[in-house]
Amino acid sequence: MNDVIPLFGFTTTPLELVSFLLAATTVILDIRQVHWAWLFAILSSATYAVVFFGARLYGDMALQFVFIVVSAWGWHQWLRGGAEHRGLRVTRLGSGGIALAMASWLLGFLLIALFLRAFTDTDVPWIDGFLTSGSLVGQLLLSRKKLENWHVWIVVDLLYVGLYLYKNLMLTAILYGLFVLLALVGLRAWRDAAATGEREALPA
Incomplete structure (x- = not known):
């Protein structure tokens, strides 16, 4: 699953490709508020943990295991x-x-950045720590169906595009670029849903 394969002018691995598809499906289902999104989130987190380990993105790797627990919750x-x-x-x-x-x-x-800097050989402790922490906040807000989770993901995903380009994870960089667009769609859809819920909650 780690053999390099060419794809649209750049290289990837079968495992990164599978992770890409699982993660994209997760976000699409999140936008539609389909609870099966969490199953795909668990699967994509498990496969991406292996991908990030190979890229020495240890904060992101550890985050995937946290995501599995948070996704179940x-x-x-x-x-x-x-x-x-x-x-x-x-x-x-x-x-x-x-x-x-x-x-x-x-x-x-x-906390995460200082730990990564002191105890791992990562070359990007600060941005890895910043995005790992932000991703956890976004995931917790998503778990509680808070509209603001999409604001967090827009910021995080934009920065992740640059990080994954630097790490030569081209397919994952493309995925996170797609995530930015999907997060904008999700923000609009959930804003409408929140407004509907607020109107229904008003006393008659």
């Missing part, structure tokens, strides 16, 4: 995490929630 949240153990609806973060998310991102960035 998110799957349950989407199905049973709402009122009276019903499925969640799309909602927005309050100002306190936004501040907490940003503080968590910053703290996670510092």
